Amino acid sequence: MPEPTSPRRRTAAPLLVLAVLAAAFTAQAAAALRPHVPLLVASTAVSLAVEAGLYRWQPGMLSLFAKSHADVTVRHVLRDLLLVVGLLRLGEQHRETQYAPLVAGLLAFYALHCTVQAASVLVRRTRTLPVLTRNIDASALRLSPAPAALLRRPGHRLLVFGLPATAGLTATAVTGDPRHGAAGVALALLLTSAGLCALLLRLLPGRRPAGEREVLDWFDAWLAEYRPTVGLYFSGGLSSAYQANMWLEPLAGVGGRPLIVLRERFMVPRLAATDIPVVCLPKVSTLMRLEQSTLQVLIHPSNSGKTSQVLRIPTIKHTFVNHGESDKLSSCNPYAKAYDEVWVAGPAARERYALAEVGVEDKDVVEIGRPQLDAVRPCAGPPAGPYTTVLYAPTWEGWDGNPGNTSLVAAGENLVRALLADPGVRLLYKPHPLTGSVDPRAGAADRRVRELIRAANRERSAPRPAPSAELASRTAELDRLTTAAFRAGADQVERMLAQSAPEPGRAAAVARATAAWEEAYWASLPEGEHQIVTDARPDLYACFNVADLLVSDVSSVISDFLASEKPYAVANTSGLSEEAFRAAFPTVAAAAVLTPDAAGVPALLRSVRDPRQDGLAAARAELKRRLLGPASPPSQLRFAAAVQALCAAAQEHRARAGHRLSADFPGQRREAADAPAPEAGGPLTPRRPFRPV
Known part of the structure; x- marks a missing residue:
């Protein structure tokens, strides 16, 4: 399991980036005014490196800079302006006329950059169709692959196309030879002009996708035919x-x-x-x-x-x-x-x-x-191996602030500690995707639970098997069927084009590939290692099938899990007595009720391992019929x-x-x-x- 970044580190990283970037610009300004060539070159290099790192590791800061009216264009202009100031301060008076063409070239480059951005917006508008489709032949709409991603992203484009100009100006500051700057600016103009031509070609009448009226007429015709x-x-x-x-x-x-x-x-x-x-x-x-x-x-x-x-x-x-x-x-x-x-x-x-x-x-x-529950396998008896697999799947905190919505805040850590204390338990932790989206306390509890699980894995220190070739093969096949058909820079129209003619039976092929992937995934894990399951794969039903016991809250997870008739427990964090809790929530009728202190976990695990101590099997079967209806007809x-x-x-x-x-x-x-x-x-x-x- 990859180690997630702690909240403190997540906060510190943007502050560090902001501090380094501000220091680099300050140093560049001081070096340009003094002037000081080594400092000017070093601060410019640091500024460019941090700029590139923003797009790679801190993309969230880009919107913050934009809201502060310090977007990539402003930062890039400031960087080049300071270089020009440094050149003028370094050069002798008669050399200022030699630097004038460099300034003019820079102005032309930024004007061209703005023109490219305008063309990019126009191209994007022509590719924003009123109807998007999948699994429908849309060849009549003249769909085409997307322009290069570099041409559609102004920040990346300015960094790449403007890099030769910045590098040339820096070389001129070091050598005093304006030809380096001229060559860099010329190359930047050439790259930007090529990008503009590529975009303008897509605006020609025969190169654009169908217009709104044409698309709507096509859609009406398709509806009439289908x-x-x-x-x-x-x-x-x-x-x-x-x-x-x-x-x-x-x-x-x-x-x-x-x-x-x-x-x-x-x-x-x-x-x-x-x-x-x-x-x-x-x-x-x-x-x-x-x-x-x-x-x-x-x-x-x-x-x-x-x-x-x-x-x-x-x-x-x-x-x-x-x-x-x-x-x-x-x-x-x-x-x-x-x-x-x-x-x-x-x-x-x-x-x-x-x-x-x-x-x-x-x-x-x-x-x-519930027709989708056909994928949930029925109970096959008590745990057969050395470990009892427990799925803890708490729901999220909800919109109403009810403390009984999720067990994470009041009971999550206690439940996980009690489960991890049993050496025969393998814990699967699968929180709701919206956990922490409303109540920060739920998000904080979720992070603490994950740290408990990671610490338990370190103590258990089970030998980790070699990477599974079978899992790698199954993953590659599943990716090929689902996402690998699209290149990284594909836009909506290109995806629509790629999915206009899917392979017949593709959904069935994906289902088979998913089942094979799940089998390989579970087989690849170290025996007894606890898992934090947050990715799209494996899904909740796949976790149902390997679990011997579910611990959850009052949620739809309980109803779906009952399709297996396996034991389940519900955490009572509502403040009600157990009797009142069962009366208020009928889905708890066949559950073991756990208090926030998790005192009942050891007895619960004994009942799962020894069917003679499981007095709720008949109640689960009856509740399944009440919640999910009869088994026949299907x-x-x-x-x-x-x-x-x-x-x-x-x-x-x-x-x-x-x-x-x-x-x-x-x-x-x-x-x-x-x-x-x-x-x-x-x-x-x-x-x-x-x-x-």
């Missing part, structure tokens, strides 16, 4: 992609002609591998074009501010499936009543909505199970049946709306009545291949 029936709608932040990813495979198994609708451009590459066509519609005006399509149902795995925009489309039925269910109030959000239906896993969620009285009627609640079939029923309701609604429009406005607004009907057999006829060329 004729989507059911879609997944998602909008969220950078760390929320998992909420959509968990529903990709169930949606692909439904049949018909599914579609994925995204709202944020950055979410397109974060979506996991899928064969389903993906469209990103950032603008509301573009989103509204779905009203004239054959799309009948949109499935929503999360609420967001942009959800209300798509709910305005009356021709589409909307259902909320959530990305996880728990006893928290967030699982009974009043916003759910805005949807036509709410799909839940089992009877417990139905009861939860009824008790919450948030306006969701019982007739609109449909039980579908969740995927129930999910497909719910989709089919809601699609039928959407068709009936469209038919009634068409008749009303025809009767109320004869000869007008015929588009609703004349909207193309789904193909015979309904949306879920035996599945035909997608057409994502």
Whole structure:
């Protein structure tokens, strides 16, 4: 496990960079005014080195400099200006005329730099399409690879293109020969001119991607040809992609002609591998074009501010499936009543909505199970090896400040200490991605827990095996299927071009490669070594499959883990008694309840290792049925049946709306009545291949 940087070091590093850069400019100014050649050369070199280091190791400081009106252009101009001042102070009076062309060349270089930046902005605008897609043939849009990354990043570009001029001026300061400066400035002008030409060529009519009107017409034509029936709608932040990813495979198994609708451009590459066509519609005006399509149902795995925009489309039925269910109030959000239906896993969620009285009627609640939990393997008995694998997966602190949301602040360190104290425990620590985003105390507790785990690993000092060739091979294959298809400098249009024609069955290939990678990953770890799992791989369900016990909070993690029927424990940091805690949170009914002091951990571990001491096995099986529904019919079939029923309701609604429009406005607004009907057999006829060329 890589050693993370401590908070103090994270704070000290920017301050050190700022101090060194300020000292370098101060020294350069003093050397230019004095003048002092060695100091001038040394301070200029240090300034350039720190500048390069900013982009490599401290990119966060760049925005701070920009907000302070000390961006890269200002810093670069100041550096060269001080060199020119030094030259003028060093030279004799009659030599000032020899340096005048150097100053003129520098002015021309910076003017050209500004022109290149303007051209770069224009190119970026031509490559900002109103619709982004994946798994759809977009060759008609004249897509092309992105310009070189250097031309799109003003800071990097100025550093590279301006380096010859700065180096030439420095050489002139040392030698007194203005030809060095002239050569450096000329080379800088040449490089910048070449970059400008490369960008201007992309602005020619035949070299630009299609314009907005052309793209929208193409999108309308594609919708008319593909004729989507059911879609997944998602909008969220950078760390929320998992909420959509968990529903990709169930949606692909439904049949018909599914579609994925995204709202944020950055979410397109974060979506996991899928064969389903993906469209990103950032603008509301573009989103509204779905009203004239054959799309009948949109499935929503999360609420967001942009959800209300798509709910305005009356021709589409909307259902909320959530990305996880728990006893928290967030699982009974009043916003759910805005949807036509709410799909839940089992009877417990139905009861939860009824008790919450948030306006969701019982007739609109449909039980579908959790089809994505097919990946969770059932319990195979007590731990067979020398170690009991315990997964500690606390949730985040939430928005409401409830101390019972996460166990990290009040109990995390105690729980981890108690688990690490048992020499037969291998701990997997997987915190929620949003931990510390609201309450700094949760972030601090998370860092302390990680340090406890690292210290325990140092004491355990298990022999570390040689790097696994199998894992390296599996990682390379998985990267090839997921991310390696894109070069580092690819922009959104280039990614769209690369994903216009995916290999058939790519999603299945990624699933197989992921399973093989997970097997190789777990096999490569030293026996008994504790793990801090924060990367995208392995995912939570993969951790479920190797864990013998889960320790968590009141969250959807519990409900999902119950698919395995393995033992689990819940930390009670709510301040309630155990009896009141169990009464308030039904998902705790089959759990061992741990107090903040973690006193119950030893007994819990004994019950996991000896099934005769596990008195909750029957309760877990019963709670699984309440939370996730019956095992038969399978969740995927129930999910497909719910989709089919809601699609039928959407068709009936469209038919009634068409008749009303025809009767109320004869000869007008015929588009609703004349909207193309789904193909015979309904949306879920035996599945035909997608057409994502």
